Amino acid sequence: MVFVTGIGIISAIGKNVSETLSSLLEGRTGIGKINHLQTIHKDNYVASEVNYSLQELENLAGLKNSNYNRTTLLSLLATQEALTSAGIKSISAHRTGFISASSVGGMCHSELLYKDFLEHKSHENFIDTHYTGAHATDVAKHFGITDYITTISTACSSAANAIMLGARLINNNILDRVVVGGSDALCKFTFNGFNTLMILDKEWCKPFDDNRKGLNLGEGAAYLVLESERVVKAENKKTLAILSGYGNANDAYHQTASSPDGQGAYAAIQKALEIANLSPNKIDYVNAHGTGTANNDSSEAAAMQNIFKENMPLFSSTKAFTGHALAAAASIEAVITILSIQHKIIFPNLNCVSPMQDTILFPVTSLQKNVEINHALSNSFGFGGNCSSLIFSKN
Amino acid sequence: MTIYINGTGCISHQNTIDADAFFENREIDCLPLLVAQEPDYKGYVPANMLRRMSHIIKMGVAAAKISLQQAELENVDAIITGTGLGCFEDTTKFLKTLIENNEQLLTPTSFIQSTHNTVAGQIALLIKCHNYNFTYTQQGMSFESALVDAMMFLNENKNSNILVGGLDEAIQPYYDLLAKAGHIKKQEDVITEIEKNKTHGFCLGEGASFFVLSNQKNKTTKAQIKGLKTFTFIKGADDLQNKLTTFLRGIDLSINDLNLVLSGNSGDAEDDTILNESNRQLFSKIDIVYFKPLCGEYFTASAFALWLASAIIEKQKVPKVLIQGHSNKKDLKTILIVNQYRNTEYSFMCVSSC
Numbered sequence: 063m064v065f066v067t068g069i070g071i072i073s074a075i076g077k078n079v080s081e082t083l084s085s086l087l088e089g090r091t092g093i094g095k096i097n098h099l100q101t102i103h104k105d106n107y108v109a110s111e112v113n114y115s116l117q118e119l120e121n122l123a124g125l126k127n128s129n130y131n132r133t134t135l136l137s138l139l140a141t142q143e144a145l146t147s148a149g150i151k152s153i154s155a156h157r158t159g160f161i162s163a164s165s166v167g168g169m170c171h172s173e174l175l176y177k178d179f180l181e182h183k184s185h186e187n188f189i190d191t192h193y194t195g196a197h198a199t200d201v202a203k204h205f206g207i208t209d210y211i212t213t214i215s216t217a218c219s220s221a222a223n224a225i226m227l228g229a230r231l232i233n234n235n236i237l238d239r240v241v242v243g244g245s246d247a248l249c250k251f252t253f254n255g256f257n258t259l260m261i262l263d264k265e266w267c268k269p270f271d272d273n274r275k276g277l278n279l280g281e282g283a284a285y286l287v288l289e290s291e292r293v294v295k296a297e298n299k300k301t302l303a304i305l306s307g308y309g310n311a312n313d314a315y316h317q318t319a320s321s322p323d324g325q326g327a328y329a330a331i332q333k334a335l336e337i338a339n340l341s342p343n344k345i346d347y348v349n350a351h352g353t354g355t356a357n358n359d360s361s362e363a364a365a366m367q368n369i370f371k372e373n374m375p376l377f378s379s380t381k382a383f384t385g386h387a388l389a390a391a392a393s394i395e396a397v398i399t400i401l402s403i404q405h406k407i408i409f410p411n412l413n414c415v416s417p418m419q420d421t422i423l424f425p426v427t428s429l430q431k432n433v434e435i436n437h438a439l440s441n442s443f444g445f446g447g448n449c450s451s452l453i454f455s456k457n
Numbered sequence: 458m459t460i461y462i463n464g465t466g467c468i469s470h471q472n473t474i475d476a477d478a479f480f481e482n483r484e485i486d487c488l489p490l491l492v493a494q495e496p497d498y499k500g501y502v503p504a505n506m507l508r509r510m511s512h513i514i515k516m517g518v519a520a521a522k523i524s525l526q527q528a529e530l531e532n533v534d535a536i537i538t539g540t541g542l543g544c545f546e547d548t549t550k551f552l553k554t555l556i557e558n559n560e561q562l563l564t565p566t567s568f569i570q571s572t573h574n575t576v577a578g579q580i581a582l583l584i585k586c587h588n589y590n591f592t593y594t595q596q597g598m599s600f601e602s603a604l605v606d607a608m609m610f611l612n613e614n615k616n617s618n619i620l621v622g623g624l625d626e627a628i629q630p631y632y633d634l635l636a637k638a639g640h641i642k643k644q645e646d647v648i649t650e651i652e653k654n655k656t657h658g659f660c661l662g663e664g665a666s667f668f669v670l671s672n673q674k675n676k677t678t679k680a681q682i683k684g685l686k687t688f689t690f691i692k693g694a695d696d697l698q699n700k701l702t703t704f705l706r707g708i709d710l711s712i713n714d715l716n717l718v719l720s721g722n723s724g725d726a727e728d729d730t731i732l733n734e735s736n737r738q739l740f741s742k743i744d745i746v747y748f749k750p751l752c753g754e755y756f757t758a759s760a761f762a763l764w765l766a767s768a769i770i771e772k773q774k775v776p777k778v779l780i781q782g783h784s785n786k787k788d789l790k791t792i793l794i795v796n797q798y799r800n801t802e803y804s805f806m807c808v809s810s811c
Contacts, residue, residue, distance in 0.1 A: 102560045177556045187638035194573060195595035211689045212595040212602040215573035223591060234609045254555050255568035312581040312590040318569050329587055446578025448590055
């Protein structure tokens with residue numbers, strides 16, 4: 063069995079777990095005016111930015127002249143909180159790994175310097191920090207983690223795969239504990255990319271609403287500390303949840319679009335249920351991928367309907383709080399799902415008013431307290447057909 | 458646990474497509490950029506898909522198809538790729554247009570294909586594979602990360618065939634960025650005997666190497682992977698030697714069991730120091746050959762090395778270009794690959810006949 067013993071998060075709704083929880087309880091979204099990203103579109107769109115400059119993030123991390131980019135600093139801050147929350151004092155006491163996820167890594171920095179490079183003006187070396195895996199090496203080194211370091215980049219499902227991999231590394235007796243999650247900083251590259259696909263809503267996104275117009279981009283980082291049953295028992299550790307199931311599948315339908323019936327999503331959820339050895343009716347809550355695009359929400363609803371049939375559990379997408387933080391989205395939502403289990407609260411799917419015409423499913427739209435959640439499912443899907451689902455269970 | 462290599466496909470600076478051409482009549486190309494020799498992709502990818510594909514996607518999809526053909530398979534239980542740089546051609550294309558057009562009049566194609574998982578996704582799409590699909594990117598450990606996952610997958614799922622690949626592209630903007638950062642070896646410093654380099658920098662290469670791995674041996678089996686171990690941050694030559702001997706002991710081998718060592722010297726004198734020292738100490742009686750003069754240095758060059766080791770075992774022959782004078786060994790049963798990338802990521806892979 064694999065236990066979650068620590069969590070750490072930084073996103074537009076807070077720089078740590080307690081701020082995140084307050085925002086969720088108070089229904090305070092992080093989506094708003096663009097302040098930090100220097101894009102020509104900043105006055106026409108909203109986004110979900112971490113409300114600190116690069117310098118402020120460095121100060122928060124207690125660093126000086128680190129040369130770390132935004133992705134690395136976000137990763138470092140969330141990892142710091144996760145390790146503290148797990149009460150880990152000695153990294154070398156057990157075989158410890160760091161598994162991160164990112165879509166564009168150092169692009170937030172490279173894109174600012176690339177123009178000068180093209181014009182032969184720049185002499186700054188930014189290629190060494192551009193690599194998507196570079197932040198993982200730096201953050202692991204910062205905390206002295208050496209036993210296994212890698213990064214997963216499967217677009218918007220990346221962090222779910224990092225969490226899954228961590229569990230498998232423990233189950234295969236390669237590691238005793240592992241910090242897993244993802245980090246992505248908002249950048250012009252991604253912003254313009256999604257804009258060309260015409261799937262950005264200029265106002266607050268409306269996941270699972272019939273009039274949804276697209277997603278809002280976000281940024282942030284979140285990490286979990288996973289530990290083996292052996293370590294948890296030996297150290298008599300407090301645990302937050304059990305990572306009981308995980309599934310990965312490919313939609314193999316289109317490079318970016320999801321299939322209408324959500325075949326990949328269905329297979330990922332099915333596999334996660336098999337690993338957890340649970341029947342669908344045991345799931346009490348689903349934290350949906352729910353980006354707010356016409357395509358994702360229809361496809362995901364179809365997959366959920368096929369899995370759960372008449373027993374559809376309560377579900378919500380929390381992306382109207384955090385925006386879509388791409389490779390970090392799944393770990394941000396894993397932390398939120400664990401908070402739901404711990405506090406017996408289902409956080410609402412904001413901005414959803416009109417039921418979708420192509421499904422009977424309708425999300426939870428107001429805060430639900432005292433909901434006993436024994437098993438919760440979290441979905442994440444991405445470009446390239448990548449679909450992943452995780453199941454977190456109460457201790 | 459034994460893992461069988463049941464099919465391989467490799468696109469590299471060498472002619473690695475033609476199974477019979479094993480670098481006969483080849484000499485080392487002393488160039489700072491070693492680009493891939495590409496096949497006619499029409500034989501591997503439908504023309505309508507080919508048109509939109511960037512360089513790395515074509516290399517990856519073709520290498521994957523070749524390995525599937527060799528293993529006589531249409532589909533697999535998992536697709537796992539590793540790439541250090543990802544789809545850089547599409548990334549720079551989108552970025553350049555974004556900068557030049559000041560964020561206006563952009564088209565989505567290059568953005569869509571810029572994500573690291575594009576190749577794994579395209580392979581899944583091409584062969585209609587709905588199964589496990591993963592992409593790793595961890596600089597010089599990207600391919601090894603895919604292989605660690607593959608070994609776990611085969612441990613978790615009996616009777617499985619999976620496709621694993623390591624791939625990176627060396628397009629001009631990347632070469633220019635590396636040169637500007639001072640990582641590329643000057644043309645006048647490039648020498649054939651890579652281990653004797655006293656200068657800075659490496660020669661950039663590229664390629665895609667794919668493998669069909671299985672826990673089942675069959676008539677297409679070429680070799681087996683006996684073990685894999687990765688390390689980030691090595692403390693010195695002593696540390697590397699200790700880790701190597703522990704690794705070999707863990708797979709019930711001693712140094713004397715090795716018939717050949719494929720060493721991943723990059724040609725950068727400083728980065729190779731620990732590796733050279735460790736090789737000198739441990740392998741004084743074993744033949745060492747250096748594979749990067751054939752393929753160049755890149756994040757997933759170790760995947761080329763695994764392809765080479767598998768081919769050497771299958772053909773029972775070390776290519777002449779690699780042996781540089783010393784005798785061609787017979788009875789090639791066990792090969793050790795020791796790789797380093799920028800003296801940060803190290804890996805050991807042991808391949809043997811079966």
